[in-house]
Amino acid sequence: MKLSVWAGIRLVVHKEITAGLRFRAAWTAMLMFAVTSLACLSLALQGRDPGPVILAALLWILLFFSSFAGADRVFTDEAATGTLEVLKIYGPSQAVLFGKMIYSFGLLFVLACVLVPLYLILLDVTVLDWGLFSAVIFAGLAGIAAAGTLIAALTVGSSVHNGLFSVLMFPVILPVFLPAIGLTQQALTGDGAGLAYLGGIVLYDMILAVAASLLFDYLWYED
Amino acid sequence: MMKVCIGILTAAVVFAVFFVVPPAEGLGYYVRLAFFHIPLAWVSVLAFFLGAWWALRYLKSPAPILDRRSSRAIALGLVFAVLATLSGAVFSKLTWGAYWNWDPRQTTIFVLLLIYGAYLTLRSAVRDPQKRARSSAVYALFSFLTVPFLVFILPRLYFSLHPSPILNGSGSIDMDPVMLVVLVAALVDMTLIYLALLKYLVARPDKGGYLDEP
Amino acid sequence: MITITFDRVTRSFGGKPLFDSLDAKIRGGKITAVTGPNGSGKSTFLRLAGHLLRPDSGQVSVKCDDAELRRADYRDRLGIVTPELRFYPRLTAYENMTFFLGLRGKTLTTDTYRDLLKRVGLDETAVRGKFAGAFSTGMRQRLKFAVLLASGADVWLLDEPAANLDAAGRAMILREARQAAASGAVVLWATNDAGEEEKADEVIRLGGNPARRS
Numbered sequence: 018m019k020l021s022v023w024a025g026i027r028l029v030v031h032k033e034i035t036a037g038l039r040f041r042a043a044w045t046a047m048l049m050f051a052v053t054s055l056a057c058l059s060l061a062l063q064g065r066d067p068g069p070v071i072l073a074a075l076l077w078i079l080l081f082f083s084s085f086a087g088a089d090r091v092f093t094d095e096a097a098t099g100t101l102e103v104l105k106i107y108g109p110s111q112a113v114l115f116g117k118m119i120y121s122f123g124l125l126f127v128l129a130c131v132l133v134p135l136y137l138i139l140l141d142v143t144v145l146d147w148g149l150f151s152a153v154i155f156a157g158l159a160g161i162a163a164a165g166t167l168i169a170a171l172t173v174g175s176s177v178h179n180g181l182f183s184v185l186m187f188p189v190i191l192p193v194f195l196p197a198i199g200l201t202q203q204a205l206t207g208d209g210a211g212l213a214y215l216g217g218i219v220l221y222d223m224i225l226a227v228a229a230s231l232l233f234d235y236l237w238y239e240d
Numbered sequence: 241m242m243k244v245c246i247g248i249l250t251a252a253v254v255f256a257v258f259f260v261v262p263p264a265e266g267l268g269y270y271v272r273l274a275f276f277h278i279p280l281a282w283v284s285v286l287a288f289f290l291g292a293w294w295a296l297r298y299l300k301s302p303a304p305i306l307d308r309r310s311s312r313a314i315a316l317g318l319v320f321a322v323l324a325t326l327s328g329a330v331f332s333k334l335t336w337g338a339y340w341n342w343d344p345r346q347t348t349i350f351v352l353l354l355i356y357g358a359y360l361t362l363r364s365a366v367r368d369p370q371k372r373a374r375s376s377a378v379y380a381l382f383s384f385l386t387v388p389f390l391v392f393i394l395p396r397l398y399f400s401l402h403p404s405p406i407l408n409g410s411g412s413i414d415m416d417p418v419m420l421v422v423l424v425a426a427l428v429d430m431t432l433i434y435l436a437l438l439k440y441l442v443a444r445p446d447k448g449g450y451l452d453e454p
Numbered sequence: 455m456i457t458i459t460f461d462r463v464t465r466s467f468g469g470k471p472l473f474d475s476l477d478a479k480i481r482g483g484k485i486t487a488v489t490g491p492n493g494s495g496k497s498t499f500l501r502l503a504g505h506l507l508r509p510d511s512g513q514v515s516v517k518c519d520d521a522e523l524r525r526a527d528y529r530d531r532l533g534i535v536t537p538e539l540r541f542y543p544r545l546t547a548y549e550n551m552t553f554f555l556g557l558r559g560k561t562l563t564t565d566t567y568r569d570l571l572k573r574v575g576l577d578e579t580a581v582r583g584k585f586a587g588a589f590s591t592g593m594r595q596r597l598k599f600a601v602l603l604a605s606g607a608d609v610w611l612l613d614e615p616a617a618n619l620d621a622a623g624r625a626m627i628l629r630e631a632r633q634a635a636a637s638g639a640v641v642l643w644a645t646n647d648a649g650e651e652e653k654a655d656e657v658i659r660l661g662g663n664p665a666r667r668s
Contacts, residue, residue, distance in 0.1 A: 020559035028556045032542070032549075039544040099540030105506065106534055107554040107605070109526050167382060171375045175365040184361050188354040189382060192389035214393070221389055228385055232378045235299045238525045240505045302508070370508060 022111050029108070029116025030123075033091070037120070043094060044124055047087030051132045054079055059139035072142055073201035077194060079132060080157065082183075084125050088165035089182040091117040092173045101173065110237035111230060114166060118226070122162035129154055142205065149215070150204035153197050156218045160193035161186075163222055167229035170236050192221050246436055249429045256422045273331045275423060279430030280324035281345075284352055285387075286431065287317025290438075291359075292384045295377035305442075307373035310380060311363060311451045312441040318356040320434065325349050348390055355383045363451055372452075455482040456518045456531070456609055456640050458503050463512035465498060472498055475512065478658055480642060482608065485635050487651045488644040490660030496644035497536065499660060500611045503642055504532055516609075530558065533607025535598045535615045543587025547576070547597055550586055555604050562604065570600045575626055591618040603630060608639040615643065616650065628653060 037043060058075060067075070095101040104113065133154065136142065144150045168185045175181060196214040203211075257275045294310035328346060329339045340346060362379055366372040446452060460478040464471070472495035480486050480503065488496050501507040502514050505528055516523040523531070541550040551570075552562050571578050574596040581593070589597065595618050602610065610631065616624040628650075635641045635655070643654060651657060 020557060024559075025557055028553060032545070032553050035549065036542055036544050098543055099538060100542055102506070102536075103534070103539050103541070103554065106504075106529055106532050107557045109529075109557065112557065164382075167378075171362065171379055172365075174368075174371065175362070175375075176367070181361060181365050184358045185379060185383075188351055188358055189386050191351055192386055192393060195390075196393060217389070217393060221385075224385060228382055232299075232382055234525070235374060235378060238505075238529075239508045240524045240528070370510075 025112025026116045030119050033120040050086045051083035069202050069205040073198045077198050084161050085183045089169040092169040096173050110234050114233045118162050118166040125158040145207040146204045153200045157197045160222045163225040164189045246432050253426045253429045270334050275426045277327040279426045283430050283434045284321035284324050292380045295380040298377045321353050457481050459515050461513045463509040465509050482638050482640040484655035485641045486656045487654035488658045489651050494660040497613050504611050532609050533602040533605050534611045536613035541586040547581045574599045610641045612643045
């Protein structure tokens with residue numbers, strides 16, 4: 018009986034969540050990185066207002082680098098537990114890719130739920146357009162999940178893979194990173210680049226997901 | 241034979257740049273640098289296209305020669321990209337007073353450098369030859385996506401000091417015809433130099449080296 | 455019925471050549487032993503047969519009644535027991551099994567689960583609620599078999615399957631392998647043990663430097 022992709026994705030997500038909840042070290046590292054970086058920033062600023070441009074940039078630097086601390090785990094953990102091979106045999110490629118992508122996004126969402134409120138409080142940020150603010154964060158994290166899952170698959174089994182992940186991610190995520198900063202700035206001040214950029218990020222996210230889907234088969238299968 | 245032709249063409253282009261081309265409006269004789277910078281930038285992008293093309297072919301039907309071509313095309317492209325960046329920075333300093341100002345073209349070449357660097361880092365980090373070929377092919381294609389987005393997003397996102405494209409949107413050419421001919425010749429010349437160097441790199445026997453660490 | 459054909463296969467491992475122009479044909483319906491000294495490439499051979507590795511040159515083709523099997527279609531029929539295989543350490547036996555079997559589109563009822571455990575000699579109470587990471591090597595080996603049996607695979611890749619098992623365990627494996635072969639499955643059994651080799655219907659001997667089929 019052939020399994021539908023959706024059922025496969027659900028299975029993978031369920032497994033990731035179950036195993037993830039039982040192995041807290043995996044995501045607590047990511048959260049702690051985020052919180053400590055934010056605390057450092059707040060301490061350094063000492064209540065000074067750096068202005069909306071820098072505040073927007075700071076948010077995205079925090080989000081990106083914190084997420085990098087956790088995003089590559091979806092595959093490196095498999096390699097570390099030795100389950101990659103058996104997963105390759107039993108798991109159809111698309112179910113594994115999208116299952117892990119969705120789980121990554123969930124993880125990043127949790128990260129944002131912790132980081133963003135702290136950011137708003139510690140750096141005393143006022144948001145004018147909450148809708149835009151949330152939408153940009155959503156779209157940005159989706160991009161990281163889409164690109165990050167494929168790149169995590171690339172770095173499995175390589176040496177120095179932690180630094181490697183960030184190096185590989187950065188050029189690919191730049192079309193998300195730069196407009197996201199501009200849009201966040203607009204959400205903070207009501208004045209900025211324009212909503213078309215949000216559409217651009219969403220479009221790019223979708224392209225990343227499709228490209229990841231097409232390319233992943235080449236990594237997952239040897240024939 | 242081919243090398244002789246390239247040699248002659250190169251000599252002709254250099255001669256034309258220094259003795260034939262009139263000074264450009266507003267840029268004066270500094271425009272000469274553009275005849276090196278623009279072809280270098282053009283080849284940097286072309287190199288990446290070639291690398292991505294062979295990467296795609298490798299994935300479809302893996303043969304070591306395709307990986308060889310892809311990796312060397314990209315590695316050589318890095319050299320041209322670095323030269324393009326440096327020449328661009330010098331040009332920028334001479335004409336606008338600052339080496340770097342993150343205008344869209346400079347940002348694009350910078351991102352290209354990042355992609356090249358990331359690609360080479362990936363290659364040196366994967367031990368198994370088959371895995372290395374496959375992973376770098378996938379990355380070459382995946383990172384390829386970012387370039388058109390940046391080329392279109394950035395000009396609208398940030399203010400540009402870069403001269404407007406010689407061939408602008410409407411297709412009209414606002415450049416002295418002599419300059420245009422020499423520029424095209426320079427583009428062709430630089431492309432041929434690149435291809436000849438690439439051919440040499442692909443064909444020469446390997447001593448191991450940075451791209452294929454065992 | 456499935457046949458796996460090795461056609462002039464070459465493969466190196468860590469820079470060392472393992473196979474040089476190896477030819478072999480493996481048919482379903484019998485137990486085929488793969489023997490050879492340590493380091494002769496038995497595990498690599500198994501993985502090549504399972505399309506889990508690609509040869510450096512040559513071809514490994516898998517056919518089911520003349521139709522080529524590739525990628526997901528082939529993987530769906532594959533079952534593997536190797537020493538390196540691990541289950542998710544923080545999931546129980548039941549959770550591991552439902553996950554992997556679920557990916558094959560098979561549901562695991564509690565009755566089937568109990569029957570499987572009995573068949574492979576795992577004590578249900580010992581296994582209940584216990585994380586797979588805490589299993590002894592013997593328990594782990596039996597769990598691997600439980601998954602294999604439930605998966606309905608008709609290509610079995612067994613790499614030293616009787617390691618870490620007592621006499622009863624070894625008898626269990628042989629019994630199950632015989633049963634699978636009788637129903638037409640391909641059973642590839644890599645072993646160092648002369649006794650196991652004897653029980654096989656066909657033998658592929660690796661060894662020599664690099665290996666050719668003898």
